[in-house]
Amino acid sequence: MLxxxxxxxxxxxxxxxxxxSFELPGGGGITGLLGPNGAGKSSLLQLVSxxxxxxxxxxxxxxxAPFRNPAVLARVGLVPEGDRLxxxxxxxxxxxxxxxxxxxxxxxxxxxxARALQTVGMADRSxxxxxxxxxxxxxxxxxxxxxxxxxxLLILDEPFNGLDPEARLTLMALLRDLAEKGTRILVSSxxxxxxxxxxxxxxxxxRGRLLAEGTVTEIRQLLDRHPxxxxxxxxxxxxxxxxxxxxxxxxxxxxxxxxxxxxRSPRDFLPRLQQAAAExxxxxxxxxxxxxxxxxxxQYLTKDHA
Amino acid sequence: xxxxxxxLATIRATALGYAPRVLQGRGWVLxxxxxxxxxxxxxxxxxxxxxxxxxxxxxxxxxFHEVLVKMMLPIMALVAAPAGIRxxxxxxxxxxxxxxxxxxxALPLGKGLPWFLWGSAWLALGVLGLQILGGxxxxxxxxxxxxxxxxxxxxxxxxxxxxxxKRGTLWGALYFFLWEPLVRIFPPSLQRLTFTxxxxxLAGSRAAEVQSSQLLAQEQVTTHPALxxxxxxxxxxxxxxxAGWKLQRTPIGLAGSEAEG
Numbered sequence: 420m421l422x423x424x425x426x427x428x429x430x431x432x433x434x435x436x437x438x439x440s441f442e443l444p445g446g447g448g449i450t451g452l453l454g455p456n457g458a459g460k461s462s463l464l465q466l467v468s469x470x471x472x473x474x475x476x477x478x479x480x481x482x483x484a485p486f487r488n489p490a491v492l493a494r495v496g497l498v499p500e501g502d503r504l505x506x507x508x509x510x511x512x513x514x515x516x517x518x519x520x521x522x523x524x525x526x527x528x529x530x531x532x533a534r535a536l537q538t539v540g541m542a543d544r545s546x547x548x549x550x551x552x553x554x555x556x557x558x559x560x561x562x563x564x565x566x567x568x569x570x571x572l573l574i575l576d577e578p579f580n581g582l583d584p585e586a587r588l589t590l591m592a593l594l595r596d597l598a599e600k601g602t603r604i605l606v607s608s609x610x611x612x613x614x615x616x617x618x619x620x621x622x623x624x625x626r627g628r629l630l631a632e633g634t635v636t637e638i639r640q641l642l643d644r645h646p647x648x649x650x651x652x653x654x655x656x657x658x659x660x661x662x663x664x665x666x667x668x669x670x671x672x673x674x675x676x677x678x679x680x681x682x683r684s685p686r687d688f689l690p691r692l693q694q695a696a697a698e699x700x701x702x703x704x705x706x707x708x709x710x711x712x713x714x715x716x717x718q719y720l721t722k723d724h725a
Numbered sequence: 726x727x728x729x730x731x732x733l734a735t736i737r738a739t740a741l742g743y744a745p746r747v748l749q750g751r752g753w754v755l756x757x758x759x760x761x762x763x764x765x766x767x768x769x770x771x772x773x774x775x776x777x778x779x780x781x782x783x784x785x786x787x788x789f790h791e792v793l794v795k796m797m798l799p800i801m802a803l804v805a806a807p808a809g810i811r812x813x814x815x816x817x818x819x820x821x822x823x824x825x826x827x828x829x830x831a832l833p834l835g836k837g838l839p840w841f842l843w844g845s846a847w848l849a850l851g852v853l854g855l856q857i858l859g860g861x862x863x864x865x866x867x868x869x870x871x872x873x874x875x876x877x878x879x880x881x882x883x884x885x886x887x888x889x890x891k892r893g894t895l896w897g898a899l900y901f902f903l904w905e906p907l908v909r910i911f912p913p914s915l916q917r918l919t920f921t922x923x924x925x926x927l928a929g930s931r932a933a934e935v936q937s938s939q940l941l942a943q944e945q946v947t948t949h950p951a952l953x954x955x956x957x958x959x960x961x962x963x964x965x966x967x968a969g970w971k972l973q974r975t976p977i978g979l980a981g982s983e984a985e986g
Binding site for chain 1: 727728729730734735737738739741742743745746749812813816817818820821822823824825826827828829973976977978979
């Protein structure tokens with residue numbers, strides 16, 4: 420369905436995406452594109468959705484180059500990053516136009532609009548102008564235009580940004596449902612938790628390079644090798660004595676009324692810490708993760724790959 | 726899989742989709758640019774007449790050439806063109822259109838068409854208003870044709886300039902307010918590269934009004950009215966086509982910027 424063969428993208432002198440190769444099989448399923456801001460996720464999605472041609476290598480979607488290629492674009496739906504929509508237009512009229520630009524007309528267009536609006540839960544609010552819609556509603560409308568022509572490949576760039584938890588869960592359920600019905604979904608995010616809830620397959624990007632590819636479990640194992648810094652506030656001496664006995668401890672630093680631990684496999688360490696605190700074995704008042712962000716993890720992985 | 730829409734279907738869908746935009750603020754500014762000067766002239770003309778003053782019918786010619794052609798028409802193009810395809814580029818909504826299977830080259834014309842029709846209607850109304858000032862009824866159709874033809878060309882030119890240059894409005898203003906006024910001192914070959922020349926060839930020449938103090942004034946050439954109208958249409962068509970070609974071949978990403986590829 421989708422293949423990149425040493426595809427790269429340059430923005431003038433800046434390299435947006437290093438030569439990257441991977442393939443996505445046909446059929447339904449969700450693939451997550453994970454990486455911190457500036458990793459090259461949007462660059463990759465722009466290549467795949469036909470917005471930009473590669474500066475080098477080749478991109479093939481349904482066997483053809485997607486840039487300005489109607490045969491490919493008719494089978495692809497894109498939800499770009501952000502919540503930008505044309506100002507001053509009514510959502511339903513705009514959706515009609517997008518349907519016509521997708522080659523739909525007449526009764527087919529009406530049915531497609533009704534189906535897409537129903538799917539995203541906007542059937543009763545599509546008469547509003549975009550200016551009167553909340554961020555979540557605008558995001559749903561952006562998704563509805565991508566679903567209108569029932570694409571075989573649906574591409575979403577950071578779709579959860581700015582959504583409240585309820586809207587996030589609704590969107591996740593919707594994407595899972597579409598994937599089960601046979602749509603191949605490529606979704607980008609810089610938050611591992613979001614991707615992990617959604618996908619069966621992850622592509623890990625960092626600084627324009629494809630760093631790793633695998634299942635959520637494989638990526639988790641890779642990330643577990645990265646020592647995570649935690650600050651434990653309480654009686655520092657007692658906390659330190661307990662910590663040095665833990666097999667996951669990689670380093671320890673004392674602070675006033677706190678101890679900073681560098682811990683491998685936090686998924687094994689944290690439940691044990693929680694249990695010890697609950698049983699009163701350690702005088703723990705607060706726990707602060709210091710570098711649980713993806714940036715730190717990616718920096719670690721980059722060193723690992725160097 | 727749906728078939729990709731034809732260029733005509735694309736133009737129709739885009740024009741109808743964006744048509745409501747002309748009924749918003751910018752559209753009424755456009756209408757005001759025609760109606761306010763004409764209305765004001767009519768008001769002054771009426772007051773002078775009521776007071777028994779001498780209100781010449783040449784006033785209509787003056788308002789047409791000096792106000793509508795030289796001032797308002799270029800300002801209308803400078804106001805309307807940024808609401809065309811340039812707006813999608815700046816608001817970063819262009820990727821939504823460019824990832825549809827519709828031909829990208831048809832989008833600038835589709836987005837410009839509602840503005841052209843809206844502006845044309847008000848220009849025609851403005852020229853009709855000039856009849857109250859004593860405009861020559863025989864010149865009414867050609868004046869409307871001249872303004873509508875020039876509006877078509879100037880709007881298309883500004884759309885193209887807006888896609889080619891980041892500061893399209895500035896370049897457009899320089900063209901309209903520095904290059905066009907030079908028509909009086911241009912040699913014949915350069916006179917034909919101005920909208921003013923074609924408008925005057927169609928709607929009546931003002932050569933007699935060139936003052937003796939204008940030492941650099943050149944002999945004014947004229948083009949057959951039909952050819953002048955065709956030239957305006959052709960300039961417009963060429964600019965729409967070039968704008969479409971530019972959009973079709975330029976990689977425009979989510980940031981609205983171009984990639985090297």
